[in-house]
Amino acid sequence: MILSWIGRIGLYIGFLSAVFGVVNQLLVARRGRRSYALPAALASLLGIVVAVGAMQTALVTHNFSLAYVAENNATFTPLLYSITGMWSALEGSLLLWSLILALLVVAVVVYYRRQRDDEVVSYATMVLFIVAGFFLLLMVGPADPFLLNPSHVLQGAGPNALLQDNPLVAIHPPLLYSGFVGFTVPFAFAMAMLLSGRVHEQWPIEQRRWTVLAWGSLSVGIVLGSWWSYQVLGWGGFWGWDPVENAALLPWLTATAYIHSVVVQDRRGLFRVWNLSLAVGTFSLTVLGTFFTRSGVLQSVHAFSSSTLGPVLIGFFGLSLVSGLGLIAWRGDELRTAVGVDSPLSREGIFVMNNVLFVGFAFVVLLGTVFPLLYQAINGVQVTVGTPYFAAVAGPGSIALLALMGLAPLVSWRRFDGPTIWRRARVTAWMCVASVVLLEVAGVRHYAVLLVVFLAVAAAGSALRTLANNVTAARRRNDLWSVLRSPSTAGMVVHLGVVILAVGIVVSSSYTSRTEVTLSANQRTVVDGHAITFHGFAKRTSTLESQTLVNVTVDGARLQPAITTFSGRSQAVGTPAISSNFFRDVYLTFDAVGQGGSTSGAQVQTNVPVGAVVLGVTVEPLLSWLWIGGLIVGLGSALTLGRRRSSDEATA
Amino acid sequence: MRMLSSFRFWCVALVLLVGSVLLAPSTPSTWQTRVAHIETLVKCPSCDNLSVAQSTAASSLAVRAQITSMVRAGDSDTQVFTAIERAYGPTVLLTPPAGGLTTLLWVGPVALLLVAAVIVARLRRR
Amino acid sequence: MRRRAIALTALVLVVLTVGFTALLATRPPIDATAVHSPLLGKVAPEFSGTSLTGGTVSLQHERGNIVILNFWASWCAPCKQESPNLTSFAWSQRNNHVKIVGVVYNDTVASARSFERYYGALYPSITDPQGSIAFHYGVTAPPTTFVIDRTGRVAATLVGPATQGQLQAIVSRL
Numbered sequence: 009m010i011l012s013w014i015g016r017i018g019l020y021i022g023f024l025s026a027v028f029g030v031v032n033q034l035l036v037a038r039r040g041r042r043s044y045a046l047p048a049a050l051a052s053l054l055g056i057v058v059a060v061g062a063m064q065t066a067l068v069t070h071n072f073s074l075a076y077v078a079e080n081n082a083t084f085t086p087l088l089y090s091i092t093g094m095w096s097a098l099e100g101s102l103l104l105w106s107l108i109l110a111l112l113v114v115a116v117v118v119y120y121r122r123q124r125d126d127e128v129v130s131y132a133t134m135v136l137f138i139v140a141g142f143f144l145l146l147m148v149g150p151a152d153p154f155l156l157n158p159s160h161v162l163q164g165a166g167p168n169a170l171l172q173d174n175p176l177v178a179i180h181p182p183l184l185y186s187g188f189v190g191f192t193v194p195f196a197f198a199m200a201m202l203l204s205g206r207v208h209e210q211w212p213i214e215q216r217r218w219t220v221l222a223w224g225s226l227s228v229g230i231v232l233g234s235w236w237s238y239q240v241l242g243w244g245g246f247w248g249w250d251p252v253e254n255a256a257l258l259p260w261l262t263a264t265a266y267i268h269s270v271v272v273q274d275r276r277g278l279f280r281v282w283n284l285s286l287a288v289g290t291f292s293l294t295v296l297g298t299f300f301t302r303s304g305v306l307q308s309v310h311a312f313s314s315s316t317l318g319p320v321l322i323g324f325f326g327l328s329l330v331s332g333l334g335l336i337a338w339r340g341d342e343l344r345t346a347v348g349v350d351s352p353l354s355r356e357g358i359f360v361m362n363n364v365l366f367v368g369f370a371f372v373v374l375l376g377t378v379f380p381l382l383y384q385a386i387n388g389v390q391v392t393v394g395t396p397y398f399a400a401v402a403g404p405g406s407i408a409l410l411a412l413m414g415l416a417p418l419v420s421w422r423r424f425d426g427p428t429i430w431r432r433a434r435v436t437a438w439m440c441v442a443s444v445v446l447l448e449v450a451g452v453r454h455y456a457v458l459l460v461v462f463l464a465v466a467a468a469g470s471a472l473r474t475l476a477n478n479v480t481a482a483r484r485r486n487d488l489w490s491v492l493r494s495p496s497t498a499g500m501v502v503h504l505g506v507v508i509l510a511v512g513i514v515v516s517s518s519y520t521s522r523t524e525v526t527l528s529a530n531q532r533t534v535v536d537g538h539a540i541t542f543h544g545f546a547k548r549t550s551t552l553e554s555q556t557l558v559n560v561t562v563d564g565a566r567l568q569p570a571i572t573t574f575s576g577r578s579q580a581v582g583t584p585a586i587s588s589n590f591f592r593d594v595y596l597t598f599d600a601v602g603q604g605g606s607t608s609g610a611q612v613q614t615n616v617p618v619g620a621v622v623l624g625v626t627v628e629p630l631l632s633w634l635w636i637g638g639l640i641v642g643l644g645s646a647l648t649l650g651r652r653r654s655s656d657e658a659t660a
Numbered sequence: 661m662r663m664l665s666s667f668r669f670w671c672v673a674l675v676l677l678v679g680s681v682l683l684a685p686s687t688p689s690t691w692q693t694r695v696a697h698i699e700t701l702v703k704c705p706s707c708d709n710l711s712v713a714q715s716t717a718a719s720s721l722a723v724r725a726q727i728t729s730m731v732r733a734g735d736s737d738t739q740v741f742t743a744i745e746r747a748y749g750p751t752v753l754l755t756p757p758a759g760g761l762t763t764l765l766w767v768g769p770v771a772l773l774l775v776a777a778v779i780v781a782r783l784r785r786r
Numbered sequence: 787m788r789r790r791a792i793a794l795t796a797l798v799l800v801v802l803t804v805g806f807t808a809l810l811a812t813r814p815p816i817d818a819t820a821v822h823s824p825l826l827g828k829v830a831p832e833f834s835g836t837s838l839t840g841g842t843v844s845l846q847h848e849r850g851n852i853v854i855l856n857f858w859a860s861w862c863a864p865c866k867q868e869s870p871n872l873t874s875f876a877w878s879q880r881n882n883h884v885k886i887v888g889v890v891y892n893d894t895v896a897s898a899r900s901f902e903r904y905y906g907a908l909y910p911s912i913t914d915p916q917g918s919i920a921f922h923y924g925v926t927a928p929p930t931t932f933v934i935d936r937t938g939r940v941a942a943t944l945v946g947p948a949t950q951g952q953l954q955a956i957v958s959r960l
Contacts, residue, residue, distance in 0.1 A: 078900060079860070097863075159903040163896030165860035243714040250709050281792060304815035304867060307946065309708045312863060319811040326807030330800050337796035340789040349783040357783050364776040372769045378806075381813050383761055390819060393765065394754030395711065396701050401769050430667045438664060441673050448680065458681055522713075599716060624716065705821045706926050706945055718924045722824055748822045 009073055015062035015154040019147050022055030022106065026141035033134035036125060037204070043124040045117045045133050052140060053110040060107050063100060063153060067093050072164050075157040076100060082166035084551060089172045095181050096167050098302055098312035099153035104182065105298075106143045108189045113140055116193060128211065131200035132193075139192050142324060150316045173553070173572070176236045183229035184256060188294040190222020191263060195291030195328070198284045202335035207342050212283055213274040216267065217648055220498070223263050224645020230256055231509075231638030242582050244520065244595040244626040246634065249398040252310035254377045255297035258370050262290040265366035272359050275421065279356075281336060281343050282363055288332030293370070295325040305381065353424040358416045365412070369405045373398065407459060410510055413503055414466030417474045417496075436469025460514040464507045471500040471507070498647035505640030512633025516593075520628045524599060528620040536627045538563050538594055545621075555583070556610065558621050562587045562594045569598040569623065571610045593631040597624035695731050698740055699724060703754050711754060723748070815867060817952055818931065818944035823924060825940040830855070830932065831922040835889070835912030838899050843887055843912050845938070852960055853934040854886045854953060857920060858911070859893040860901035862928045868947035869905040875950045876908045883936075884957055889914050891928045935960045 029048035035041040063076070067090040072078040080093045080100070094100040113136045120129045147153060171177050197211045212219075233253070234246035247253060266286035272279045301311050303318030336343070349356040376393045383391050418432045419425075430437075440462045447458060474496050482491040491497055525533050527542035534540070543559035546568070557568040567585035574581070587594045602616035616622055663669045687693075699713035704720035712720040712727070723744065730740045745753055756762045825831075830853075834844030845853065856872060858865040876886045888911030890898040895913055902911060914920055923932060933942040933956050942956045 072900075075904070078904070082894070082897065157904070159900065161896070161900040161903070163894070163900065165897035165900060166894070167861065243710065243716075245710075245714060248709045299810065303810075303813075304864075305810065305813040307708065307816050318813070318815075322807050322810045326803055329803045333796045333800050333803070337793045340792040340796075343792065344789070352780050352783045357780070360783060361776075361780055364779055368769070368772040368776055371772055375765065375768050378810065379756070379765055382764075382809065383756060385809060385813070386761055390749075390751045391756035391762075392703055392751045392754055393756060394703060394709065396755050397765060426667075434665060434670075437670055441670070441677055444677055444681070448684070453684060453687065455681065706823070706924070706930070708927065717926050719821070719823060719926075749820065751819055 011062045011066045012154040012156055015059045018055045018058030022052045023144040023148050025051035026137045029137035030134050033130045036130040037127050049114045049117045053114050056106050056110045060103055063094055072161050073157055075155040076153050078157045078161055078164045080167050082164040085166055092177045093167050096171050099151045102147050102151055103153055105185050108185050109140050127204045128200045128206055131203045132196040135196035135199045180232045183225050187222050187226025187229055191290045191294055194219055194287040198287035202339050212270050220267055220645055220648040223267055226260050228642040235635055242584050242597050244628055249395050250308050251300045251306040251377050252308045254373050255300040259290045259293040261366045261370040262286050265363045269363050272356055284336055292325050292329040350422050351424040355419050355421045358419055362412050365408055372401045410463040410467055414470050417470040436466055440465045454518045456514050457518050464511050468507045471503040474500045493650045493652045498644050498651055501644030502641050505637045505644055508633050509637030512630045515630040516628040522626045524624050526616055526620055526622050535625045558598050567596055569596040571598050588632050592629045595626040599624045691731050695728050698727050701754050703752050705748050705752055818946035818948040821943050821945050823943040829938055830934045830940045833919045837910035837912050838902055843910050848885050850936055852884045855932040857889045857891040857925045857928050857930045859891045859928045860897040864947040865929045868929050871950050873908045875953050889919055891920050
């Protein structure tokens with residue numbers, strides 16, 4: 009009871025401080041009044057911290073007088089999952105979002121405290137407070153996390169079984185949210201530049217480090233989500249083109265375009281309209297993402313369900329996008345530049361293609377995601393748009409982007425210089441041809457694999473060439489470690505990560521094999537060149553769960569796919585086991601047992617002998633490359649922290 | 661080698677390479693590959709997002725059995741899809757039925773591609 | 787880029803955004819999908835069990851009534867959406883020989899009781915300790931609803947949160 013009121017008071021403080029912040033910053037921008045941004049931001053943060061503290065206390069002490077705790081926690085929920093329970097359902101997820109946003113607002117205000125009277129800074133801070141205030145308003149109003157539980161219960165529902173057995177639940181959502189929330193800053197400053205008319209200033213360039221960090225956070229968050237699905241869901245898949253997954257992908261696509269496009273603004277002052285639009289678009293897409301996840305309008309395994317928040321969230325999306333576009337149109341005159349792009353095959357031209365491809369990609373994914381809604385509105389019939397469609401459009405799109413990745417570091421600024429491009433590309437070009445020849449000789453026939461490898465070698469070659477140049481330049485300065493601070497190092501490392509990821513995706517998708525084997529005790533079989541031996545069953549019980557394990561060796565490695573039953577619950581959940589190495593993943597699921605094996609919780613198949621087990625075996629080559637690539641992308645993004653500004657150095 | 665520095669020579673090598681890839685004898689399509697392909701295009705009726713190729717649910721196995729028997733009986737892909745759609749409803753196909761509004765799904769990307777081409781083509785020094 | 791080009795593109799995008807927003811703002815929450823389960827037309831598997839509030843419910847006992855069998859769980863988000871719909875439907879059909887029976891799917895008794903009380907269900911829900919009822923009905927994910935006609939045959943299967951309208955439509959056909 010008390011906790012509920014403490015939490016609510018925290019939210020009110022947070023909200024009122026944000027409102028005060030909006031008014032104050034508007035007056036600073038328009039009337040030159042004194043800025044109270046820092047006190048307002050700190051007060052807002054304090055309010056949210058109090059609310060989060062109240063919620064966490066309730067969760068950790070299993071206080072079921074709060075409805076949210078009763079629905080997402082139980083007395084036997086371990087500490088970690090009590091804490092993460094805060095974001096396993098709708099209202100609490102808004103608490104996490106607001107917390108991260110409040111921290112970000114404080115960070116921005118502190119960073120710009122010396123310029124707090126600047127019109128752009130105050131408009132930007134105002135926009136940040138508006139967004140923060142919006143999410144707080146949701147929690148003060150329709151999505152109240154501190155609703156009291158009308159019935160007095162001694163036991164709560166506990167989190168969803170799938171959410172309480174993997175520690176990734178502590179990392180994946182916070183990383184994702186950090187990414188989403190991070191893009192509020194470029195949006196705020198874009199709006200500020202438009203409102204003040206000072207659209208020729210370099211705010212986006214100065215903030216690039218933080219934008220790349222937000223992007224890196226989102227990228228790693230998405231890859232972690234894929235890894236989690238892969239480990240848990242049972243068919244060796246890692247991406248389902250589910251509406252909520254797409255909701256995270258959309259802002260990622262426009263954000264990737266943005267961080268590249270800003271490079272051109274830095275170098276040549278071009279692409280202002282693009283960059284402002286991309287900043288506005290990325291933020292709007294993060295709001296759209298919250299709509300997909302929380303409106304209950306699209307079917308998704310990841311969705312929270314609610315029907316009252318939908319119109320509000322989509323309204324906010326529409327508002328932010330329309331006001332951004334309107335401001336851009338209004339300031340159109342000031343956004344003109346004296347120079348333009350001189351050739352499609354100049355560096356600038358490639359970046360235009362990059363922007364266009366990423367935005368087009370985002371449009372198409374959005375189209376596929378909302379198409380069932382459109383179809384139902386017009387034809388009254390429910391349809392599905394699934395993986396075949398998205399793969400058909402994502403495939404060519406990704407291939408085109410891979411090609412650009414290979415080409416961009418080779419082309420010159422301002423002009424198309426064929427001989428120079430060829431001189432730079434020569435070695436890589438021959439390696440591309442050689443790689444494909446080798447693959448063909450080895451028997452690889454899939455067009456997709458051959459094409460992707462060709463382009464991957466090209467992209468990797470360009471990236472490595474640039475890195476090699478950076479190393480040479482660093483050596484010349486007698487400071488090898490300064491290579492980490494070269495403007496292009498971080499980006500090229502990220503590109504290498506993406507290349508590895510791309511190869512992993514295309515090879516594993518093209519060469520996945522799925523079989524089911526029936527094995528009696530100590531029987532051995534060979535699937536796809538991998539020796540699989542069944543050693544017998546085992547049981548394991550703990551306070552949380554009881555498991556029936558199957559002892560299997562795959563190529564000598566011990567694996568234990570299992571069926572897990574969580575405490576008190578009747579149905580069982582399949583727990584796959586994976587043997588993973590650099591070259592392939594062997595993915596085992598415990599599918600069924602023979603007669604007499606009903607105690608295990610697994611399905612019983614009557615045509616299988618007693619004591620035998622039916623295992624699902626999926627072999628996926630190069631699957632670990634996805635996670636390796638993702639890791640490198642994350643590391644590369646982190647490297648951007650040490651980056652020197654490109655205006656400080658002559659680049660090749 | 662002088663030849664390796666020649667762009668033209670590399671282009672020739674590339675053309676030969678593409679030719680060898682396209683002209684390589686492709687693996688003949690057996691009924692099993694047809695079934696496997698069709699299975700990736702049909703959704704498991706009682707699952708959220710999985711194709712019948714991926715799911716081991718009872719309803720999924722039933723659909724797979726139906727696909728297999730129809731393909732072995734010589735039915736075309738279209739006939740298989742129509743039969744399954746009639747039995748389970750239009751949501752069971754992972755791509756909406758062709759025609760009408762669905763053309764937007766395919767026209768959309770093409771239209772965007774055209775817009776992209778126009779934008780890039782207009783990049784010239786004025 | 788010329789001023790007019792920017793303004794025109796912005797206008798087109800604004801119109802698209804407004805249309806898009808209006809479309810999405812007016813979408814109803816997802817409802818259940820009627821699926822073709824292997825049980826359709828067949829005699830519904832027998833079951834009986836103890837309800838969360840103590841009574842016994844069995845399918846045999848309900849022969850002659852239309853039975854709406856709903857598998858749910860306290861941790862299942864669409865079930866929360868569906869529960870009020872089922873309660874309203876139960877109330878509206880209370881004199882029409884239509885009975886709603888819930889089956890708790892993969893859940894603890896305590897959580898299920900808590901859920902039932904919180905949402906004020908007007909129909910009994912039985913527990914399924916071995917998961918055998920769910921197994922015989924082929925339920926893989928809640929909420930799944932079976933409509934069993936007066937002769938005990940399965941008339942419809944709905945996967946996802948059922949709405950009153952959907953249930954009404956099916957029941958009036960029987």
